[in-house]
Amino acid sequence: MEYLSTADIREKYLSFFEAKGCKRMPSSSLIPDDPSLLLTSAGMVQFKPYFLQQKHLEAPYVGTTTVQKCVRTNDIDIIGTTGRHLSFFEMLGNFSFGDYFKEEMCAWAYELSTEVLGLPAERLYFTVYLDDDETIEIWKKLGVPDDHISRLGEEDNFWRAGPTGPCGPCSEIYFDQGEQYGCGSPDCAPGCDCDRFLEYWNLVFTQYDGQEDGTLAPLPKKNIDTGMGLERMAAIMQGVQTNYETDVLRSLVAVGERLCGVVYGAAPESDLSLRIMADHSRSVAFMIADGILPSNEGRGYVLRRLLRRAVMKGHLLGLDKPFLNEYVDEIVRLMGQVYPEIIDNRELAGRVILSEEERFGATLRQGRAFLDEALSGLEGTTLPGEQAFTLHDTYGFPVEVTREMCEERGIEVDVDGFTRCMDQQKARARAASKDADKAWSTYGGIMNDILEETGATEFVGYTKNEAEVRVVGLARCGKRVEALVAGESGELVVDVTPFYAEKGGQVGDIGVFTNAEATARVTNTQEPEKGLIAHDITVENGRIAVGDELHAVIDAPRRARICRNHTATHILHWALRQVLGDHVKQAGSFVSENRLRFDFTHFEATTPEQVAEVERLANEKIMENHAARAYETSLASAREAGVMALFGEKYGEFVRVLDLEGFSQELCGGTHVSATSEIGFVKITSESSVGANLRRVEAVTSFDALAYMNRVESELKETAEELRVPLFDVSERTALNLKSLKEMQTKLKRNKQVGAEDRIAEVASLAVAAKEGYAIIIANVGEADAGGLRNAWDVLRARTPELGAVVLAARKDDAPILLAAGTPEAVEAGFNAGAVIKAIGSCIKGGGGGKAEMAQAGGKDASGIDAALEAAREMLL
Structure with missing residues (x-):
């Protein structure tokens, strides 16, 4: 061959x-x-x-x-x-x-x-x-x-x-x-x-x-x-x-060989890591190029899991710094000519991947903190499988690593429970990602039947707010019907409509259908099948039947407000790219009549100055009164003209372009103003993080922006009156008040520390001889958390050199905590902190564990503290 x-x-x-x-x-x-x-x-x-x-x-x-x-x-x-x-x-x-x-x-x-x-x-x-x-x-x-x-x-x-x-x-x-x-x-x-x-x-x-x-x-x-x-x-x-020896995948395996200094074929363990890194890197690069970004659910979760799995395998081969972008460079070289989207989105993929790898390092630290917390509140000496699975699934801890860390503290891991959780996740993944053939069963249904019988709905809402239409389909409670009467709600399909269906982040239109005998109120408009527009209606009077001629009228003032907000999202997108960089891409939006939300890719927190500059630039373009022109063209022509496609969106052969007089050209099928001055002005109301590498601006325009500013002014005036200062001195007076409050809190904390030190001195005087001869203190130290008890042990040992062991109790927010600890000499003499805690933990309706040198337990019943300490005395004195 x-x-x-x-x-x-x-x-x-x-x-x-x-x-x-x-x-x-x-x-x-x-x-x-x-x-x-x-x-x-x-x-x-x-x-x-x-x-x-x-x-x-x-x-x-x-x-x-x-x-x-x-x-x-x-x-x-x-x-x-x-x-x-x-x-x-x-x-x-x-x-x-x-x-x-x-x-x-x-x-x-x-x-x-x-x-x-x-x-x-x-x-x-x-x-x-x-x-x-x-x-x-x-x-x-x-x-x-x-x-x-x-x-x-x-x-x-x-x-x-x-x-x-x-x-x-x-x-x-x-x-x-x-x-x-x-x-x-x-x-x-x-x-x-x-x-x-x-x-x-x-x-x-x-x-x-x-x-x-x-x-x-x-x-x-x-x-x-x-x-x-x-x-x-x-x-x-x-x-x-194998597939991994073919030209493309073998080239990616070679990237791992170069980075890790290992040879493919030398050892099964390193071969497994090299194969996973090669395979997963392709998935990561292509998923990001198609608009999928890391998150904790859905497709984003799949992407994050693949990326972290590849990174973990790299760590096993000694890679402790970000490395996946080395793979992406090779993927672009090997496959970019066939899939140009991975070239177009190379910068974005690079920054997303780098950010995720850096965040994963922090996540590993968080996972260790999670494990510490789980063990501190543990009842018994076995970590539940559910918690081991959380470490694996959320923090990327292999169960083997979790077992090693637990063994150091005398704790076992419920491996069977972990395996059950893994099996359940696999079942969920199979159900969520269904094979393509199973997805056929979701097609069909009444809306698809109507589409096959009547064809696509003609949308005339770009140029008209009303139209004469004919009813071609009706549905109620999931079934097709021939008519709806007063008081009934259902879905209405007509041959022609001015109502915009909810899509692309823009909400659906509302309005009315009428004729001489009937009125139906439209509460929403959707597109259940591509090309078919369905109106959610409630018949207010009369009867509406298939074949009826109706007059359709949208709520035009509401549509105008939606148009202002939608065009404003495009202007904000342009302004964000000017201020933050060309890597900014739309990652989601919501446009209604009273507000807008715009999600975008970015890799660090924005500063107040950057947000202010975005807002200034956006309003500058609005007030310059640029013409807003929407037109249809082929997707190929739009791309040749440099029109920006919205990240993650899918387009047909023909597309609609919104051209804001040259400074912004984007593919968009929504409804818009005819000139930017119609927006009035835009006010950003918030800017925040909504996930790794994703940020969100929320804003209002026109009369809603004016109402927002009026509310801000009203709140500021009320605050000034309460503080009894001029309007523009509010921030200065607030800062002075906060400084005074902080000084008072510091003084209170100092007083509490003095009280705690006095209590430690009192407890130090309670040392007595244990059965085995070493000195031991068994006492309730009052209010403290687990860290406070460990600190008390350190202080007592420093103040009382002859001290060999302690059994201490405390409460934090009415939750009891027990600590047993001993010096190596006391342990050698027979003291076992883990055995002590196991014996007395039930008194506070709790449990815990640890080693002979130190163990602790948490519980639910603080009233049992005295009984627990008495049980310790009977055991040790």
């Missing part, structure tokens, strides 16, 4: 199907349009509207072909332990939506495999569904011998969307890697768990509609959905055993 690079295979595949009449389509974002999916995990995700006949390809195309970037993490703990599992991978695919089917697909698959890629026919094996005789005959006609075709059951060779819906048999193609990779069994064949037969292509023939009773009804059009793993094919074409 001829050696082919990953890039060669990718281009040969796409060119082959392009020549067969398929339209070459770009990879879709890792953020899927389907809300049931966390991440794009298969090539078919972007084509579900085509499979469902909601969208249609125009002639002369007979289908599509893509290379889709994918991320899957439901098997994250396996990644790196085998040569096949990856979190990031590329899926080559070709798809037909009723134009070609089995015969063409099988013939093309055989042609591509043997003639284009040059795979030896004698090393190819094929599996088909048990009773799919048609596909078997097709393979035979193509020259495949009988002993290279296997029948497998539904689990292997029948694809279903769910209990009901699109489904069909599939045929998989395997490459025989040779007996040396096999299990040695005479029955070894495709489908065996060994590595001999490597599946590289799955051909799905979606031809049935599964019914609730289990029967299979033929679909109106038969579809093709295929997927070829690019990394697996690269391993075959490059004659290597």
Whole structure:
């Protein structure tokens, strides 16, 4: 076989199907349009509207072909332990939506495999569904011998969307890697768990509609959905055993070799770390480039977990400084030409990754503090599995590290409980990230039915506030209805509407529908299916039925306020980039009639001076009265013109551009003012952090900004009157008052310390002889926390050189605390702090543990302190 690079295979595949009449389509974002999916995990995700006949390809195309970037993490703990599992991978695919089917697909698959890629026919094996005789005959006609075709059951060779819906048999193609990779069994064949037969292509023939009773009804059009793993094919074409030895991933493994000074293949432990670092770095780079930022939930949590897992593996190989950007540079070099978004967002990715790596160092310290706190309040001598899992999941502590740290303090870890938590998390991950095929079941429903029957809603709200419309669909309580009467609420769909549907951060319009017989109040407008606008209505009088002609009127004053706020977000975006730098990108927004919120990427706290300058620049542009022009163009033309795409957003072939007279050009489908002076002025009301590398400004405009400033002035006047100072002396007088208060608090704290020292002196006089002969103090020191008790032990030992041990009690906020501690000499004589605490901890309804030199316990019943100390006296005196 001829050696082919990953890039060669990718281009040969796409060119082959392009020549067969398929339209070459770009990879879709890792953020899927389907809300049931966390991440794009298969090539078919972007084509579900085509499979469902909601969208249609125009002639002369007979289908599509893509290379889709994918991320899957439901098997994250396996990644790196085998040569096949990856979190990031590329899926080559070709798809037909009723134009070609089995015969063409099988013939093309055989042609591509043997003639284009040059795979030896004698090393190819094929599996088909048990009773799919048609596909078997097709393979035979193509020259495949009988002993290279296997029948497998539904689990292997029948694809279903769910209990009901699109489904069909599939045929998989395997490459025989040779007996040396096999299990040695005479029955070894495709489908065996060994590595001999490597599946590289799955051909799905979606031809049935599964019914609730289990029967299979033929679909109106038969579809093709295929997927070829690019990394697996690269391993075959490059004659290597694992994905990590292919050109792209091996280059990334080499980055780790260079940074860590280790050799791949030298040791299983270092190999595992090198593989994980190579794989996870691709996921991290591509996820950030598609608009995903680290957070503690959803996609951001997946990104953060992958990044931290890679960093932890680097630490195991001796890397104690940030290093992941070295990988990103290599990823850009290897893959930037195919995926330009990783080049466009290189600066952003670099700063996000560096910030996360630096924060992770602080997180490790926080994890240690969490462990210290968990152990200080521990009841017994075993750390619960839930807390060990929190250390693993939130702070990145491997359970092995947690066990070592606990063992130093005489504490065990509930490993079984930890494992249960891990299993539960895996189950949640599988449920959240669902395979792409399962997501089919979320499509359909009443709104999709209306869309298929009536087509997309024509939106005229960019130029009109009212329109004459016709009712094409009604729904109530999840079911389609023919009419709604007075007092009923539901969803209304019309053929034409001036109502803007909630999207892109802008809230939906409200207003009314009327005719001579009825009035319906619109409380919200949404887009449940792409292109279909649905209005949430309550019928106030009369009756509204499908087919009725209505007059639609939006709440125009409210829309005008929304427009002011929306255009202001674009101006603020421009101003933020001027003040903070070009790395600033939109990461979310909310625009309503009375306020706006704008989230943006930034990597450090802003100063008051920077926020003031942003506000000044924004108002300068508003008052210069620049024209605001919105127009439609192709996405390609917009990009060529330098129009900024909003970070993380997905766009179709045609887009809408907001041009603020040259100083700001951004893609945006919302509604806007026609000139910046209509905004009046903008006032930033807050600026804050909302997550790692993410900040937020909130602002008001126009009359809301005036109302805000009037309220600030009113509050300032009231404060001035209370302080009895002029209006602009409030801050000075407040500072003087705070200084006086701080001096009083310092004096009070000093008095408390004097009292505590007096108590320690009193306790020092209580030393008596223990059974074993050393001096011991058993006493209640009053108000103190765990740290205070440990400090008391240090002070008592310094003041009383002959002192051998203590058993001390205290309370903090009515919570009892016990401490037992002894010198090495006392321990040698028989004192055991851990045994003492274990014996007396139940008196305060608590527990704890520790070593022979020191142990402590917390409890719930402070009334048991005297009993605990008396129990200690009986035990030791």
